[in-house]
Amino acid sequence: MNKIPSKLHVWAMSAGEIPFVMATERLPGYERLTARWSSDQHRAASARQDTRYLLGGDEAHQPLGFVILQPFGDVHEGTKIKRIAVAQPNQGIGRRLLAATFEWVFREPDVDRIWLDVFAHNTRAIAAYQAVGMTVDGTLRRAYVMPDGRRVDRLMMSILRDEWISGGAR
Numbered sequence: 001m002n003k004i005p006s007k008l009h010v011w012a013m014s015a016g017e018i019p020f021v022m023a024t025e026r027l028p029g030y031e032r033l034t035a036r037w038s039s040d041q042h043r044a045a046s047a048r049q050d051t052r053y054l055l056g057g058d059e060a061h062q063p064l065g066f067v068i069l070q071p072f073g074d075v076h077e078g079t080k081i082k083r084i085a086v087a088q089p090n091q092g093i094g095r096r097l098l099a100a101t102f103e104w105v106f107r108e109p110d111v112d113r114i115w116l117d118v119f120a121h122n123t124r125a126i127a128a129y130q131a132v133g134m135t136v137d138g139t140l141r142r143a144y145v146m147p148d149g150r151r152v153d154r155l156m157m158s159i160l161r162d163e164w165i166s167g168g169a170r
Helices: 015-025 039-046 093-105 123-131 161-165
Strands: 009-012 052-057 063-069 079-086 113-119 135-145 151-160
Touching: 009 093, 015 039, 015 052, 015 063, 015 079, 039 052, 052 093, 063 093, 079 093, 093 113, 093 123, 113 123, 113 135, 123 151, 151 161
Parallel strands: 079 113
Antiparallel strands: 009 052, 052 063, 063 079, 113 151, 135 151
């Protein structure tokens, strides 16, 4: 296993990197934490005008995780983190990837808000989101059907540009 850098770099994903995204979202246990798309679904999503795929990793562009932003820069809602996943969980990579993503997104002058929804049972992710300054905006009750048919709650979380600039946890 390679040494994990203290600060991650983010870059726009190329079509050739879709297999990394698919492998990461299919890691054992992730079926309870994130959705999974086919290669065709990822290709279609990455071609959309309102979507950005970012990979995060070291200076040599060895990916450690990915973020899908969709929609990107909506004038009302801001930018949504549609999906985020790391290849080596429980090592702080998610927090670093979020921080690098916030830096990348907030370079856009018109983006004032980054938001996401997370399964309420995903306490590890919620803690990572709070560690980088995101706050809970509310709960979408029983708003997702899991593969086994159970309905689960999703929490809405966000961070505003001025909160990040004034010292969102980094």
